[in-house]
Amino acid sequence: MITEKVCQSCGMPLAATEHFGTNTNGTSSTDYCCFCFQHGSFTHDMSMEETIKNSISYMNGSEKIDGRTLTKNEAALKMHIQLPILKRWHSHETTHKEYFAATNRAVDYINEHLHLPINLSDLASIANISGFHFHRIFKALMNESPGEYIQRLRLEKAIFKLQTTQETLTDIAEQTGYQSPHALSKAFKKRFGISPSTFRDQPSELKLSIDDPQVTPVEPQIKEILPKEIICLQVRNSFQEKNAFTHAWKELIQFMNVNGVPDIEHEYVNLSRDISTITKPEQCRRYVGITKQSGIKPKGKFGKQTLEGGLYAVFTHKGAYKDLETLYCSIYRNWIPNSKYRLRDVTFFEKYLNTPDVVSTDELITEIYIPVAPV
Incomplete structure (x- = not known):
């Protein structure tokens, strides 16, 4: 929590009266600074995300922690943690979390019932929002209408x-x-x-054979697993923003109150509901997730999904995450057509057995779970 007197919009310390904003009657506002609040009104009408983006664009190297200058990504992450507890943003953030939670419920229902007729009024009921407002909120958060x-x-x-x-x-x-x-x-x-x-x-990237001699065929283990519930967070702009996964993992780890390292009780997974060669990058549904323990419930933008049980072909990859795409191509182009298995109609996922915070890139171990059934 912030204990010193700070602007309840931007977090700037209010060290002197000349830093205070002004109310409608000309008196000083002890809640907001002169840059954010003048004559009883905010000087800008931006969302919290826009405020953060605008603030870091003016960074000049003055933001430091332990004598080290923060990068813009580090400063943005710090503001994402700090701003929601300030007066101006607290109510906005609460409402925003409620909208995220409602939309998550609708999206989860769509994901699990895509083979059935889906009535938009039923989605609004699942989200617990009126039909008109559900359509507007869903489009604002997902950049597409429900239909x-x-x-x-x-x-x-x-x-x-x-x-x-x-x-x-x-x-x-x-x-x-x-x-x-x-x-x-x-x-x-x-x-x-x-x-x-x-x-x-027509030929497609998922059907063409890989002839690259550097691609070593990998034989999977065939495993039967039980269903598992995970608490998850959707990774936004995962293809456009370099540190999107890092930020998502930090948020999820903080929410789950875990130490960031896979252990006996917590499995760390990446759940992908789309194939990047089919879905536009900005529309790919990618989630980071940690297996759910009792007592932890989804909240706001943190949702809950189920890793389906059943038979999986489990491929083990050792090395950099950037090389996983080549392995996926080999699985779909070479292994599946030549195996005794067909794909099951459930989501594939990755499980991380260690973390780049602890081991070198060459020592990273990732398991890829491809849902299969005997032909």
């Missing part, structure tokens, strides 16, 4: 199945929430300009 989001996920799931399975169009339509193959074909052609069958015949 657009559902349609995109269904078509992207259809693409993945067309590229990686020999299932009939009837089966794919049933699994993606379309009432008939004709309905799927109509929506597919409207979106992509070609029929599903024509698309299936």
